[in-house]
Amino acid sequence: WQDRGAAVGVRREVAPDGTVTTRPVKKGVKDFNFGQTLGEGSYSTVLAATDRSNGREYAIKVLDKRHIIKEKKVKYVNIEKDTLNRLTDHPGVVRLYYTFQDERSLYFVLDLCQGGELLGVLKRMSTFDEECTRFYGAQILDTIEYMHSRGVIHRDLKPENLLLDGNRHIKVTDFGTAKLLPERRNSEGRADFEPDSTSTENRASSFVGTAEYVSPELLTDKNACKASDMWAFGCIVYQLLAGRPPFKAVNDYQTFQKIVGLDYEFPRGFPEVARDLVERLLVLDPQRRLSLEHAKNHPFFTGIQWGRGLWEQKAPRLK
Ligand SMILES: NC(=O)c1nn(CC2CCNCC2)c2c1CCc1cnc(N=C3C=CCC=C3)nc1-2
Numbered sequence: 001w002q003d004r005g006a007a008v009g010v011r012r013e014v015a016p017d018g019t020v021t022t023r024p025v026k027k028g029v030k031d032f033n034f035g036q037t038l039g040e041g042s043y044s045t046v047l048a049a050t051d052r053s054n055g056r057e058y059a060i061k062v063l064d065k066r067h068i069i070k071e072k073k074v075k076y077v078n079i080e081k082d083t084l085n086r087l088t089d090h091p092g093v094v095r096l097y098y099t100f101q102d103e104r105s106l107y108f109v110l111d112l113c114q115g116g117e118l119l120g121v122l123k124r125m126s127t128f129d130e131e132c133t134r135f136y137g138a139q140i141l142d143t144i145e146y147m148h149s150r151g152v153i154h155r156d157l158k159p160e161n162l163l164l165d166g167n168r169h170i171k172v173t174d175f176g177t178a179k180l181l182p183e184r185r186n187s188e189g190r191a192d193f194e195p196d197s198t199s200t201e202n203r204a205s206s207f208v209g210t211a212e213y214v215s216p217e218l219l220t221d222k223n224a225c226k227a228s229d230m231w232a233f234g235c236i237v238y239q240l241l242a243g244r245p246p247f248k249a250v251n252d253y254q255t256f257q258k259i260v261g262l263d264y265e266f267p268r269g270f271p272e273v274a275r276d277l278v279e280r281l282l283v284l285d286p287q288r289r290l291s292l293e294h295a296k297n298h299p300f301f302t303g304i305q306w307g308r309g310l311w312e313q314k315a316p317r318l319k
């Protein structure tokens with residue numbers, strides 16, 4: 001398993017006869033003080049950690065090699081690493097700084113998000129007002145645009161995977177079930193990606209996702225495309241304003257029935273302009289679903305400063 005990330009330093013050694021040798025230095029477990037557990041998966045644990053040399057705080061995802069092999073998850077670990085290696089320069093994506101390993105585990109050194117899950121904040125507030133929904137919706141949409149431009153379909157977007165950093169800005173995480181569109185070189189030799197299309201070719205084939213946010217095309221023909229992330233986005237905007245996801249039943253099977261039947265209603269008082277946006281996103285046919293560009297230009301996002309400004313402004317007070 002190829003570690004990722006340049007050596008994070010060099011050690012100079014001076015021999016008795018004065019010759020100097022420099023050796024690349026990679027960080028290892030001993031360079032960190034590990035703190036609280038932030039999350040646990042079937043083959044990984046995420047811990048808060050502090051770099052002992054400079055006090056910088058990180059989240060370190062520790063993956064147990066034996067478990068990965070036993071549960072046949074090697075593919076997912078490599079997808080996550082390759083995806084994070086593609087998504088290196090956007091404020092809305094949890095950044096992978098470097099990796100290292102020892103005989104038992106793999107270690108991903110990632111951004112620490114002190115604000116926890118957006119879902120936790122939503123549960124405490126019960127619902128977000130329009131201003132907060134517009135701000136967080138815009139940051140999520142801006143991040144989806146970046147991921148798609150880098151040929152990445154997340155496929156499991158949901159409030160649990162939307163974290164908040166120390167400024168209460170969004171950080172998307174958990175790319176183990178992402179779909180990486182094939183990379184190609186364009187005429188200038190720069191990295192480009194197969195155009196994703198909602199028709200059947202260029203589509204992912206394995207089934208993933210969390211029931212409440214799974215798109216109908218994933219349920220009917222087991223294929224995900226970029227429009228699948230837009231469906232999940234529609235569910236998230238609805239949930240921020242309503243305090244619950246649009247499709248929720250007593251079990252996953254009945255939730256799936258609601259999705260493919262487009263069986264949902266808006267609560268009284270749901271803002272009209274947001275309702276129009278959600279109705280254009282929760283469209284069964286992925287080819288007729290609102291595109292990312294049209295979503296950014298929807299009246300609900302009037303007043304949003306897209307691009308760098310969106311990430312430099314203060315997050316609205318959660319009222
Ligand atoms: N699966 C991951 O990659 C991952 N999992 N977590 C914790 C999960 C807890 C359950 N919901 C999804 C996230 C993280 C990461 C990335 C890196 C990462 C960075 N910061 C935090 N911070 C948290 C702070 C408080 C509570 C939960 C998470 N968490 C993570």
